[in-house]
Amino acid sequence: MRPVAAPETQPPRAELKAAVELYLALHRAPELSGAEHSTAALLTDRLTALGLTVHPGLAGTPSFLAELRNGPGPTVLLRTELDALPVTEATGLPYASAVPGVMHACGHDLHAAAATGAAARLAATRADWQGRLLLLGQSAEETLTGARALADDGLYERFGRPDAVLAQHAAPLPAGTLAHATGGPLMAGSRTLEAVLHGRGGHAATPHLAADPLLMAASAVVRLHTLTARETAPAEGAVLTVGTLHAGTRANVIPDRATLSLGLRAFTEAALDRLQEAVRRVLAAESEAAAAPGPPELTVTARSPVLTPDPDLTASLRAVHAEHLGAGRVLAAVPSPATEDLTHLTRLADGTRIPLAYWMLGTTPAATWRAATAEGRTVPANHASDFAPDLRQALPAGITALTAAARHLFADGPHAVGAFPPSPEAAP
Template structure:
């Protein structure tokens, strides 16, 4: 039984969603993916819908960001956010609306996020007699690089638009359709990219004694880096170190002068992150010294994402409304994930936020996946960033309702 006024109002406002229109909008976005800070078409499509719904809209914030505001009397300012960028992935879904851009795909579901945001904005605008306050919607670029949210803020987002009292966002995820995971606290990990350049002494492959081979040194370095987690980080801590790329050389018989290694760290505390970075620098220096490299390695810290930590009270409040809308058993706490988000960069200091997930695996795919319980199947189905990731279209309506009901948890007070 629906008991809260926010849930009742959300169900009323989303009872007659124009699903064929929203689904066509989603298919169109999926066919036309755009990489980070190239989301011109996507931003234009979103801005068109916001303007049509009565929002004061601006484009080009932080490069390709979009924001729209709907002022509707006294009350809090609620921000709803969706990210817009695609990934350099060649699609393998076989969908009739698959990407038409070679090597680029919405493999993380940001096209669905934009669809949800557009649908929620239109539903709330049409039902403005039922709530009071200010609704700020944000289409954010470049989430995948970790630069989009900070770029919009630096470009004056909150000088052009009212600063929010609460921020809400969500992400599509694998799992059987109909679940809405919430964690009232630590939700996602920090991510840090690290680049290492090993400097050797190049030469002919037939005379290795006249060289210092950076490839061999890089191989030792990669192996030794695996001990950072196994021997330097306490077992109670959660962390991941991934070597995502090694590059060196041009031909079979040439010993190159340099080798490049790209790392990614996932951490859930600043202390562990700093300890890992210190270990990486020490190990890189030590291996190069042992190999007789002519100079110190270059260790550069690159893009980074912050930890995502929900305000507990805010998240419980939104989760309660979601439970009221979708029913018992649909909302649960999955615990922290090792994935990362740049959404916290959008959050003004001290302002609470809630971020949650919407599961999306088609029933046929989920049922065919090996395993007997939720986690076994979860590991087996295509996940975000997979070339086979294809959310079920049946998630369009629930994803709109989660945003609408979350906003109304504050706008109907």
């Protein structure tokens, strides 16, 4: 076992300055899922300058893998996302998004800057560790398609399986804190569904000669939300959201079809299966009640498995984080119905699992948190137009958390990683 370097509470000033500048550049120029070409180029240029070897354009997407070999030892993969959201920023920050209608409203710019900052710290301290560092920049996490594309493209067949995967995610918690899972799931599994309701178009003046799919859709939206309120046990924590409804072109024309996009979230595959079947039943019933000319179509466009961090690895890294950041800044995470597609890269098709450590990174400024707590209101959260991480606290903590976790695994070797046993089921 190699000696472990003394705990660091934050990176050196020069490295932190470079990470801040990278974050600001990323935040000003967000890109949507699958189109993160400039984002990837900015990151890979920085990683190449740090001495990492970059493999760009994975799976025909902007995703990339950067590699730093430093002698024999474990392979540790850090994952960051690249994509932003179709949200118009309303933070009023001087470095707000310069791209109309697009914003880093989920903190992926923070993740990328922190992961690159950790790579810089590890590259500068190679004498303190041995092994192989991988940094994965993943496209299209927000659409829950990026990780699956990489798995299907044979990421690990090309570059080898890591001994552990590390990732973190911005969350509306006090800035500079970390929150780990306590042994069970951290994030829900999900299904994204696209539904088409078929009608019979016609003139608004003669609605009796038509079958109105917009009315079917409106009725279905109300009924669909009862599936979690009245057909699902509250303890299951299931969530159903109708995110879009599109139908029609003019007020005097009854359309011939309506489309809905739905998101299902739950902490078991059985619950997701049950919800999906209930959605099909409700849509079919509304179509039949309206004498639709044909049954509805229902397609699964994306899915993500439940995300459960390795409990042994999580316990060891919680202690590492407490040592570096202070025990008061390391919290217990409440399971969240938020979803994440990274499990496609840790629960593999051959039934094996790669140990995953995944924690939440607090981003809410202290003053905002105190005021909201005192007044009994919520704080700006992910996907909101006013989501604005406290950069001074969150970024150093994110860099330190990844760096300390990687060093721990490199120093202690493969036996530091608590491996999952083979899974009896293949990854979906």
